[in-house]
Amino acid sequence: MSAEPLPDGPRIIKRYANRKLYDTGSGELTSMRKVEELVRAGIDVRFVDHDTGADMTTEMLAGILASSFAEKPAETDIPLLTALIRDPGDLLQVMLRDEQRAEELRTMGDRVRLLSKTIDALLSNMEPAEPAPTKPHAVKSAAKPAAKRAPAKAPAPRKKGA
Numbered sequence: 001m002s003a004e005p006l007p008d009g010p011r012i013i014k015r016y017a018n019r020k021l022y023d024t025g026s027g028e029l030t031s032m033r034k035v036e037e038l039v040r041a042g043i044d045v046r047f048v049d050h051d052t053g054a055d056m057t058t059e060m061l062a063g064i065l066a067s068s069f070a071e072k073p074a075e076t077d078i079p080l081l082t083a084l085i086r087d088p089g090d091l092l093q094v095m096l097r098d099e100q101r102a103e104e105l106r107t108m109g110d111r112v113r114l115l116s117k118t119i120d121a122l123l124s125n126m127e128p129a130e131p132a133p134t135k136p137h138a139v140k141s142a143a144k145p146a147a148k149r150a151p152a153k154a155p156a157p158r159k160k161g162a
Helices: 032-040 057-071 077-086 088-125
Strands: 011-015 021-023 028-030 045-049
Touching (some): 032 045, 045 057, 077 088
Parallel strands (some): 011 045
Antiparallel strands (some): 021 028
């Protein structure tokens, strides 16, 4: 069994008998902490025993998960871990559905970005329309502006005795 990574496959981490880990992707010894960082960065990994070629991925990822819970304990972790132990299938199905929804949202976001780029490209290729000529006095208003009104005449003085 070949432990070398496939071109688009998971990153292979070899575990030696002395518990040392060798990352075939980077070509150097690594640690569980560095592997955890790879997984958090979205890189798929696969652990194999160097001597036998046996897949150890589940065991090693469970170890990473356990150490991350141990480092940052929270009261909410206990019910989660208990549910995982009691009925791992149900919890994993819920998580899988959530991942499927997240993937659907990512796909939708990609489609919206592509549509936006297409619209931007179409708009940038359009020639600007000639503005319609406007007549300066084409619009009449009901009242003249105050500045242009004729001054009001003062009332004529009244004649006495009339």
